Structures are given as structure tokens and as C-alpha cells.
Amino acid sequence: MAQRSAISDDLQQAAEHGRVCALAAQGQRDLQRCLTAHPDLFAEGPFDGALTSTIALVTAFSAPWCAAAELRLTNRAVLWVFALDWQVDRLATSAAELDRLVQGQLRVADGEPPSADEPLQRFLAALHDDLAAAPAFDRLGGAWRAAARRSLLAMRQEWQWKTAMGDDLRARPSLAEYLDNADNLASTLVNVLQWIRTGAAETEAALDRLVIVSDAVQRALRLVNDLSTYERDLRWGDLNAIMLVDDRSVVEQELKRLVAEATDLLEELRVDCPREAAYLTRQLGYTTGFYRSTDFWGVS
Template identity: 50%
Template sequence: MSATDARSRAGQADVAEQGRICALATRGVRDLQKVTAAHPGLFSADTFDSAMLGSVATAIAFTAPWHSADELRITTRTLLWVFAADWQVDYLAASADDVRALVAECLAVADGADPPAGRHLARLLADIRDELATVPAFDRLRPVWRDELERMFTAVAREWDWKKASGAPGGSLPTLDRYLDNADNLACSFVNVTHWVATGDGNCLRHLDELLTVGREVQRVLRLINDLATHQRDVEWGDLNALMLVSDPVLVRDRLAQLTQRCHGLLDLLAEREPRQADYMRRQLSFTAGFYQVSDFWGTR
């Protein structure tokens, strides 16, 4: 076989694998369609279009392609729930009291309460919680899952306060460092812990603390990748963005390069103990960087 033939066959194998991953995503989209149909009060906005469902399912499929569609169901649903939570806080909450009420309802659900009638975000979270409860590890790791949910909501509420304060007389925006310290608002860490609890083997769960620590560093990189790609949309929608906090965009790009280099060093060390989950987070970084070169998750506002 010539070198050209060998490269061609290797390339075709890559395409076949990408086709299989796309099929996983297709299965994921069909499941998300069931979710949105069951929760019309949560997904009625034009932003939650079919392309968003496809993007959510594709992101999870490409990040953890060694799993089956059934194994990825909870993770994929959780990522969609995160987008719904973001929409509820950033665009539907009219006051700080609205934000506090939504957070309190969801944390109560995480603690085992039934969702209040007509509170769609809490109801979908209860569905995810109940499916996670069928996983043997959930009883032991439920406090970790609940803590990540609270960290996410604390960061989301803090950004809501920043946005409101910045528009008031004498208000100001956070520094870039403080903004990055609030990267839990991206909710990547919450999705990750849900994924690891739902699918992780004994080795993965033994290293969960380290996975969460490294994952939080990855989350900071993803925050900047997102911001560099979506600055114009954030300006139009009234969102915060790292580029709004600095005098020169080069400062954000330089910080991204530094954080990315640090992440890959941490992932190299993690791979010695947990190679699959190190690969999972590397794929998270690569997929996000590639995806945002062309598109965005959100549909029309």
C-alpha cells in the first residue's frame, strides 16, 4: 500500500468516526425534542430553535463520543437546562427578587423538594435529579452535585447584579480578574459533575475532586473563547463580556493564551491518572474553539 493510500484510508476512518458521532448527536436532538415538548413554558422563545438543540447535542457527542446515546442523555439534557436557566435569569427576571426566587426553588429541588406548580425551570431540574437518582453513585455524590449547582447560581446572580449596577449612576463593571473568578456562571463545571456522576467509573469518581479543580480552569478558558466570539451579540443583548472590561482586546487574547497553556499542563498531569477524563476536557476545549469560529448556540432573541 502506498503512503497516499494509507493516508486516504486513515482519512476515511476519521470520517466514519465523525459520522458515528453525528449519529449520537442526532439521537440526542430527538431526545431534546421530547424535553422541549414536555416543557413548552420553558422553551417557547425563538432562541430555543432546532439549531440550538442540534448544537447542544453535538457539543456533548463530540466531547464524550465513547459513550452511547443513552449514556449521554442526562448530560445533554443538563446542558439544555443550563441554557434555559441562563435565559430565565438574564432575560426574563425583572428584579433581584425574581432571581432569588428562581435560585431558591432550584436549590430546594436539588435538596429533594417537589418543584412548585408552574415553575418550569425547577420542574425540568427535578426530572434531571430523578434520573440521576437511578445512578448508584448519586446518593454519595449528591452534595457535590448540589454544591456545583449553587456555585453556578451564585455566579449567575452576581453577574446579574453587575449588569444592573453598571447601568446605574456611579456603577462600574468588574475587573477582568474578578470576571474570570466568576466563570462558574458558564455552568460548565455543573454540566461536568452531572456527566461524571452519571457516567463515571470507579477511577473517575475517585479523582472527582481533581477533575473538578482542573475543570474549573478549563471553564475559565471556555469563558474567554465564548466572549471573544460573541462580543457583538453580547453588546446587542446587554450581556457582560470580557472585551467590555479592558482597554485593548489584545489583553483578553493574551490572557486566553496564558490560561490555555496552563490548562494543557494540568491536563497532561491529569492524564497520568485519569486519561479518559483528561481527553474529555481537551475535547471540550477543541470543540468549543472550533464551533465558535463559525456559529453560536443561541438563536434569534
């Protein structure tokens, strides 16, 4: 009987994993359609099937209780973040060019129409229009605009730090300053979009608190990412927390502190917002496990 029970448990667990993977597969197919529909934005190479798969997987495993339609906009928002990050880090060659990019995205995030010759603006405008159709957007649209502004300005700040450090290592930020700029990761921005799109009344009432907890998780994820991608960042000339300290162990200890801080906040949040706490907890856990073996970007 005990053996039969164990087999039954394994079957149920495998079936649940299969269901979540199917949810991710539906998300990936939608993202692949986005790549096909915007060839001028999603260049072959960095934006491949593996990238769309990893995006869809992290979203599905973070919110496995959602239907595919409820995650479609969130997946597309993550894809937009990757496209934006690529343009900021890899394509922008001057401060003036970067400012034009950031200001254009800010205008579209505020609801202004995109420029016809700017594919990234057009993609964001479609996201904005879909989000604006959500019933809660009239009340929570300000939170979306604030999160978008924070992320865009944080990406610009990191570019400025990186560029200045190329000429003078004394221009590097402190680790604390770097973590204060963790909005460049844009996970809170995506989370706000997800909560506006799918949140219940209690989620709406707690949105300010959810953003605070999401920011704590975001800071931890910033270091999870950096500890795993240091070699790639060296090759690409990107900024990484390990470059800002004398010893990698400083970053490792700071990550432990940030995870403990986020865990405490998540425990408190679970009392009033159990699903949102589970979403953030699963996001942190999944990403930590993912980065132990690979990276979102597949480009060497």
C-alpha cells in the first residue's frame, strides 16, 4: 500500500509539472509569434527559441494557477524588457542616443502614441493598450507609469555608471548605490503589470505594499543574476556587483542578507495576500535555481 501511495504521489506531481510546462509552452508559442511579427526589433541570435522558452517557463512556474491568457501580457512585457535591455546595453553608443531611447519609452508608457519608425515604442504601445483594457487600470495606471519610469531611469543610470567606469574606476558606484538602482532589472515593473492585469480587489488594495516586497525580491534577484553572469558581463563590458567590491564573498554575503530580508517580508505578506506572496516566493526560488545552470541570454 505504501508503495502504491508513493507511485500515486509521483503521478500527481508529474501531472502537475506537465500542466505547468504546457502553460509555458502556450506562452512560448505566443512569444514566438511576437518575434515573427517584429523582425526589425527582435534580431536573430539574442532573441531565439531558448530565450522565449525561459521567459515563458519562469512566468508559468511563478504563477501556475493562472490560465495562459492571464500570462500572455506578462510574458510579452518580459520580452519588451529584454529588447529594451539589449538596446540600452548593446546598441546605444552615446548619451544623446540613450536619452532619446529612454524618453521615447517614457512617453509611450504614459500613454502617448508611438513613433512610426520606432519598433520598440510600437511594441510597448501594444502592451500599454492591452493593459489599459484591464478593469483596474483606471485606478492603478499610475502605479504602472511609476514602475516604468523607475526602470527606465535605472537602466539609464547603469549605462552612465558603466560608461564612466570605462575611463575612471573611481567612478564606480558603491554596492549600496548599485542595489538602490535594482529597478534596472525591471522585475517589479513586470509584477505590477501582472497584478493590474489579474489582481483581485484585495490585491488592488495592497498594491503599494506588494511593490515594497517586490522591490526586496528584486534586489535579491539582482545579485542572483550578477553572481551567475559575471564572466559574461566581463566579456560584454556590462556592470556587475562583483566589479564593485574587493572580494566576491562580499556580494555572496549581501545576497544572503537580502534573501533573509525578502523572506521576512514574504512571511508577513502571506497572512493577507497569500497568492501574491506565493508568486514572489516562487519567482525568487525559480530564478535562483535557474541561474545555477544557465542564463537567459544564449549569446556568447
